[in-house]
Amino acid sequence: MxxxxxxxxxxxxxxxxxxxxxxxxxxxxxVYTPGSTGLPNNFLFxxxxxxxxxxxxxxxxTHSVAVNWRTDTSVVESIVQVAEATHGPEFIDQTRxxxxxxxxLIYKPENDPEVSAxxxxxxxxxxxxxxxxxxxxxxxxxxxxxxxxxxxxxxxKISFVYFGDAQNSVKSMWSRVIRQAYGSKPEVDFxxxxxxxxxxxxxxxxxxxxxxxxxxxxxxxxAVMTPGNxxxxxxxxxxxxxxxxxxxxxxxxxxxxxxYQVNYPNFKVVSLDAEQIDESEEYKIAQRDWLDSILxxxxxxxxxxxxxxxxxxxxxxxxxVEFREMFKPIFDKHKVDIILQGHDHAYGRGxxxxxxxxxxxxxxxxGTMYVVSVSGPKMYDHSHDPWMDRKAGNTQLYQxxxxxxxxxxxGAYTATGELYDAFDLIKxxxxxxxQLVNKIPDFPERHKTx
Ligand SMILES: [Fe+2]
Ligand SMILES: [Fe+2]
Numbered sequence: 001m002x003x004x005x006x007x008x009x010x011x012x013x014x015x016x017x018x019x020x021x022x023x024x025x026x027x028x029x030x031v032y033t034p035g036s037t038g039l040p041n042n043f044l045f046x047x048x049x050x051x052x053x054x055x056x057x058x059x060x061x062t063h064s065v066a067v068n069w070r071t072d073t074s075v076v077e078s079i080v081q082v083a084e085a086t087h088g089p090e091f092i093d094q095t096r097x098x099x100x101x102x103x104x105l106i107y108k109p110e111n112d113p114e115v116s117a118x119x120x121x122x123x124x125x126x127x128x129x130x131x132x133x134x135x136x137x138x139x140x141x142x143x144x145x146x147x148x149x150x151x152x153x154x155x156x157k158i159s160f161v162y163f164g165d166a167q168n169s170v171k172s173m174w175s176r177v178i179r180q181a182y183g184s185k186p187e188v189d190f191x192x193x194x195x196x197x198x199x200x201x202x203x204x205x206x207x208x209x210x211x212x213x214x215x216x217x218x219x220x221x222x223a224v225m226t227p228g229n230x231x232x233x234x235x236x237x238x239x240x241x242x243x244x245x246x247x248x249x250x251x252x253x254x255x256x257x258x259x260y261q262v263n264y265p266n267f268k269v270v271s272l273d274a275e276q277i278d279e280s281e282e283y284k285i286a287q288r289d290w291l292d293s294i295l296x297x298x299x300x301x302x303x304x305x306x307x308x309x310x311x312x313x314x315x316x317x318x319x320x321v322e323f324r325e326m327f328k329p330i331f332d333k334h335k336v337d338i339i340l341q342g343h344d345h346a347y348g349r350g351x352x353x354x355x356x357x358x359x360x361x362x363x364x365x366x367g368t369m370y371v372v373s374v375s376g377p378k379m380y381d382h383s384h385d386p387w388m389d390r391k392a393g394n395t396q397l398y399q400x401x402x403x404x405x406x407x408x409x410x411g412a413y414t415a416t417g418e419l420y421d422a423f424d425l426i427k428x429x430x431x432x433x434x435q436l437v438n439k440i441p442d443f444p445e446r447h448k449t450x
Contacts, residue, residue, distance in 0.1 A: 039171065043208040046072040046117045049142035052211040052244060055149070055222040057190055057262045057269070059248045062154050064125040065222050066246035067100075069137045069144065070117050077139035078102050078120035085132040085148055098122050100137070105243050107204065115204045119243040127151050147219045152189040154264045159188045159402035162306075164342040164373035165196035166213070167230060170206065173377040173396075175213035177415050181398040182217045184417050188400065191221055194342035194373070195228025195274065195308030201238040226271040227258050228308040228342060235279055247271075252286040259287050261294055267403050268300045272307035274343075277323055288326055295334035301427060302403050303336045310341040310372045314348035314382040314391060331368050337408060337425060337434060338369045338401070345374045346382035347392040347412065349421065351436060367433025369425060373397050373412065382447070389438060390421040392446040408434075418443065 043051070050069035058064045067080060078100030083091040100122035108114035124135060130153040134146045152158055161181045166174040181191070198206035211218060224247065231238045242257050249256035251271075258273040270291065276283035295303065311324035331339065349371040370387075375396055382393045396415040401408065406429070412421035422439035 039205065039208050039212060043212050044113070044205050045115060046070050047142070048072055048075055050120070050138045050144045052207075052218075053137060053144055053147070054211070054214075054218040054245065055220070056246045057222045057224050057248070058123060059250050059261065059263055061190070061222065061262055061264060062129045062152055063127050064123050065127065065149065065151075066121065066123050067135070067137060067219075068119065068121045068244055068246045070119050070244065071138075071141070073104055073106075073116050073118050075118055075120075075139055075141045076102070077141065078122065078137075079139055080122045080124055080135055080137050082124050082133055082135040085134045091134055096126075098124060103243050105239060107202065107239050109200070109202045109204060112203060112205060117243075121246040123246070129153055129155075144219070147216070149220060149222075150187065152264070154266060157402055157404040158264055158267050159185070159400060161185065161188050161191045162340050162371075162373065162399040162401060163191065163193050163375040164347075164397070165228065165230075165345060165378070166193070166210065166376040167196040167199050167228075168376050168378040170198060170376065171209035171212050174210075174375060177375045177396050177398055178214050178217060180415060180417050181400070181413070182221065184413070185400050186221075188221060191217075191223045192269070192304075192306055192340060193223065193225035194306050194340050195226050196230040196342055196376075197225060197228070199230055201231045201233050201236070202240070204240065207240050207244065224262060224269060224271060224306075226306045226308060227273050227275060229275050229278075232275050235275075252283065252290045255283060255287070259283075259290070263300070266300050267302040267304070268294075268298060270294070270303065270305045272305065272327075274308040274323070277307070277327075278309060278320075284326065288330060291327070292330050292333070295330070295336070298334070301406075302408060303334070304338045304340060304401070305331070305336055306340040308341065308343050310344055310370070311339070312348075312350075312352050312370045312372075312387055313344055314346040314372045314385075314388070315344040315380050316383040318344065332366060335431075335433065336368050337427075338410075339371065340399075341370070341372045342374065344372050344382070345376075345378050345380040346372065347374065347395060347397055347421075348372045348382060348388040348390070349412075349423075350387045350389045352387035369410075369423070369434075369436070371399070373399060389423075390440055390445070392420060395420065395446050420446075 052070040056066040080098040081095040083095040100120045106116040247257040248260035251259035262269040399412045406427040408425040424437040426435040
């Protein structure tokens with residue numbers, strides 16, 4: 001009886017609290033039920049204080065970093081303050097102001113409330129490799145806390161985290177993966193997201209979950225991200241993407257911040273927009289020609305390319321033939337080192353060649369490592385095709401990749417931080433394909449039915 005009464009009271013309370021209308025700052029009445037997302041209200045509706053603060057890599061990541069933040073539309077000033085980090089608070093007297101740019105977005109996704117926001121962005125430049133800086137963003141209407149950033153020392157080592165699709169239950173179930181990755185390797189130089197960051201391209205509340213999951217990590221470790229098919233719907237691109245990120249605009253015209261390159265002195269990172277390759281003949285050819293041109297006579301020792309649709313799939317009966325036939329010859333011609341993909345919601349990696357008798361043939365002479373991975377909780381079955389040296393189903397993973405001298409070291413870790421897969425690529429000095437050294441740990445292979 002007591003238990004029944006408590007249950008009824010609980011239901012009434014949830015009903016009363018859950019149906020409150022929230023009136024966010026600087027907006028008219030919007031009916032929104034915060035309990036439907038589990039997000040604090042200010043993760044959907046901006047205020048005068050900066051939120052969704054994120055760093056992105058620039059084309060020259062050893063000397064600059066891009067920063068973005070969001071406020072409500074009453075804020076008409078954008079400032080970044082930066083200083084070299086000091087042991088105590090004295091940096092506060094040595095700050096430099098950098099003015100930012102502003103873009104407004106007033107958008108109402110289907111079945112969701114309208115959100116009005118001002119997105120701010122700036123490039124923090126004149127930074128020196130290896131030094132530690134502090135910065136904050138905002139204006140007299142409200143400032144962020146001071147964030148500390150470590151500039152890379154590319155002569156020593158560059159390391160980064162690679163995530164496959166986050167996409168679903170991002171606050172609830174992806175958050176532990178990015179936090180585990182950061183907790184175990186906070187010193188990485190950047191984080192790379194291989195598309196499908198969220199599930200529905202335009203839902204502000206899903207972007208809110210993505211920012212919540214990474215919280216201050218996004219403001220301390222720069223990110224690069226490539227669009228997945230879930231950043232599109234019927235070829236309409238996410239309205240938030242270019243507002244909330246500040247990615248390089250150095251790719252083919254019309255694909256700014258979608259297809260681009262980042263250049264460390266000895267390492268090039270490239271993002272291709274796979275959806276535009278799949279759907280647009282014009283942008284497919286533009287991206288192929290652009291990729292071929294930037295890899296021609298490139299002096300850098302190492303190259304990683306990320307795009308969303310795998311050209312060697314882990315999913316049974318899935319095969320992106322056209323993509324592979326157009327782009328693999330470019331990867332082969334320029335001996336690209338590693339390809340980082342998503343979309344298949346499983347894990348697989350191997351060196352593989354496209355031979356007439358069947359493309360799914362191991363071929364270490366190609367020298368290019370192809371990887372598919374997933375970081376979120378949505379899982380698909382995977383095939384048992386022979387090209388994969390290592391595969392997994394039903395496993396959330398993140399990968400830590402380090403480049404130092406002639407060695408690329410790779411480790412794939414499960415959501416709990418345990419090593420699931422590892423290898424080294426050793427570069428020869430005479431132009432031969434990379435040598436693969438498998439270092440697969442003693443960890444049983446996992447399948448979806450496990
Ligand atoms: Fe996808
Ligand atoms: Fe996906």
